[in-house]
Amino acid sequence: MNGARLSHVIIDSSDPEKIAPFWCGLLGTDVGSRIDGGRFVFLRATERCPAIGIQRVPERKETKNRVHVDLEVDDLEATSRWVRSHGGGRVADHQMGGFHWRVMADPEGNEFCLVPSAQA
Numbered sequence: 001m002n003g004a005r006l007s008h009v010i011i012d013s014s015d016p017e018k019i020a021p022f023w024c025g026l027l028g029t030d031v032g033s034r035i036d037g038g039r040f041v042f043l044r045a046t047e048r049c050p051a052i053g054i055q056r057v058p059e060r061k062e063t064k065n066r067v068h069v070d071l072e073v074d075d076l077e078a079t080s081r082w083v084r085s086h087g088g089g090r091v092a093d094h095q096m097g098g099f100h101w102r103v104m105a106d107p108e109g110n111e112f113c114l115v116p117s118a119q120a
Contacts, residue, residue, distance in 0.1 A: 008042070008051040009069060011063070011110055015042040016054035019107055022086050023052060026071070026079075062110040071111040076102060079114055 013019050020041045024030050029052075032044035038056075045051040073079040078091060080102060087107035094101050102114045 006050060008053045008088075010053045010055055011106075012057045013054050013108055013110075014056065014058075014060060015108075016056050022088065022106055023054065026083065027052065027087060065111045068111050068113065070101070070115050072117045073114050074117050076116045078090055080104065082096055083114075 011019075011023070017038050020031055020043065024043055027043065027046075027049045029044045029046050029049050031041055033041070033042045034040065040056070041054045043049070043052040043054070071079075083104050084090065085108075089105045091103040091105050091111060094103070100116065103111055104114055105111050
């Protein structure tokens with residue numbers, strides 16, 4: 001086996017077009033393509049961001065994500081304020097062994113972590 005290579009990180013959503021601007025702004029990218037009338041919205045990969053897809057699903061998020069992304073940020077507080085001002089929310093803060101991270105959620109409740117760059 002040659003090993004797998006990461007192609008895209010896919011985010012489930014009830015309305016990909018509605019949350020695409022949130023993720024574009026947070027990650028500093030833009031929409032690269034849309035497939036099937038906006039059922040799939042793909043954000044452009046950048047030097048700092050892998051390819052992200054947002055796919056429409058019929059069910060709403062109800063429990064904790066089983067997989068999530070950690071985003072390295074230069075300013076934890078400023079990024080947290082940006083997330084909240086764009087419809088997201090703060091879920092929890094964690095600290096372990098001198099390592100700190102903040103769990104946030106996008107406007108549909110999909111969780112991700114913010115990690116201060118000094119620790120990454």
